[in-house]
Amino acid sequence: MERNDTDLVALCLAGHREAFAELVDRHQQAVFNLAYRMTGSHQDAADLAQEAFIRAYQKLYSYKPEYPFKNWMLGICANQTRNRFRSEARRRALETQHMEESVTEPEPQDPRQALLEQALQRLPEQARVPLVLKYMEGLSMEEIARSLHLGLSAVKMRLLRGREELLRLVHQLQLDGGRES
Amino acid sequence: MNTPSPEKDPLEALHGLRQPAPADFTRRVMNALPPEPELPLHISLRRLWPERGRWFLPAFAGAAAMLLLSTLLVLHPPHEPSNRVTVHFEIHAPDAQRVELVGTFTGWQTGQMQLTGPDASGHWTTDVKLPSGRHEYSFLVNGQQWVTDPRADVRRDDGFGRENAVLEF
Structure with missing residues (x-):
């Protein structure tokens, strides 16, 4: 029987660290895609999405089961990415980088x-x-x-x-x- | 007779642009995870609670605080919400076919508050009852052109190169 996200979180909190891998599998695309759309870079998006999952694991006790785990993850990712890239200069550099990157990516x-x-x-x-x-x-x-x-x-x-x-x-x-x- | 199908929202195509994560993403995350989640504050605080039989003092302090708070609420009840205020909106747009008011009070939904006009001098007007507080709004002319109220004393950049008028009372 397939376990839902709440079951997996409960397993993690009970010490079954490996259950978190299933949560990452399920929600990695949504989180990575959001990070990519915010940074414009595959490399930065991979780093930030990874940090978002680590942050979520650290704060797993604060997760409320009535709220979809995916939405909770997306909120963590959005706020963390925004904080990290608050510097306007950094953002401009990323936008330029993305414009260059998007030329080489397959359309x-x-x-x-x-x-x-x-x-x-x-x-x-x-x-x-x-x-x-x-x-x-x-x-x-x-x-x-x-x-x-x-x-x-x-x-x-x-x-x-x-x-x-x-x-x-x-x-x-x-x-x-x-x-x- | 064939009925025309509803027009598809062009933004639905965004779903097809989702970017997949790198192939080894899960492994990378799992390798970087800390040993266990952080202990939450309420569990940490629970450890500070006195041992069995020594709960009287904190319980008494809590009860006293509740009693004090209740007394203050009875003596100084919170203010009743103030009445709604009628606000007059007006814009000069003699060539417009349609003008509407859109703002925080419409949930930024269009098509809810139409202005009447134009009158002989080219003005469009409407009166709206609004609750006291802070409101942002803009005029939408002919369903396309956003126009900031030229009579607004306070304006706020909306982050899209335009300004919203701000009303506070």
Whole structure:
């Protein structure tokens, strides 16, 4: 019988350290993807996602079972990554790095997805993260608010403005592409 | 007769852009884990609780604090929430087809508060009852253009290159 996340956390707290590996297996993609979307670098994302899991393990006693483990992990990852990259200079350096990196990475097959990818990385972080949590991880607005320690109204505003800005950027990239070809 | 299917949200395609973690990620995490989770504060504090039979003093102190708090609440009850205040919103947009008010009080949802207009001088207006507190808002003209209230005394950068008007009373 498959054990749920709460069972696995209980096993970890009872001294079965290996149960944490199953939690990492289940949620690594969501956590890594969020870290990647916040840093724009595979290497930094791997380091930060790893730190987020270690932090979660250290604080495992504070996990509340009524809250999905995945959302708890995403909140830890988002807040930890934001704290680490608070320096504006570091962020700018990462954005430049990502722009260089994205040139060498294989582009998605669907050209619309490629445009979406470019547009997403150009969004301000405060809009990008809620969009990632909603459209990539399927969190509700209430869950996003709780994970990011934001008010519900702030999340709604960021999603509304972020969505508009993302679609505007996609349209702009389409126009730029049309002019170049 | 075929009914047209609802238009697909273009942002649904974001789900296909999820990045997979490196292949050896779980092993890396497990190798770096500390021996065991940290002991939480409430368990640490529980160890400070007096031994059996020595609980009288902390229990008495707690009961006294509760009694004091209850007395203070009776003598100085918390204020009742103040009434809602009618706020007049107005913007000059003679060429607009539609103007709406969007803000924290609509949960930043569009399509809820339409302004009436334009009048002879090109103004759009509405009166809204709002609870006391701090509110942020913006006008949305023709469903596309965000316009900050030019009459607002206080504005706040929304982080997207625009400003929200701030109202506090």
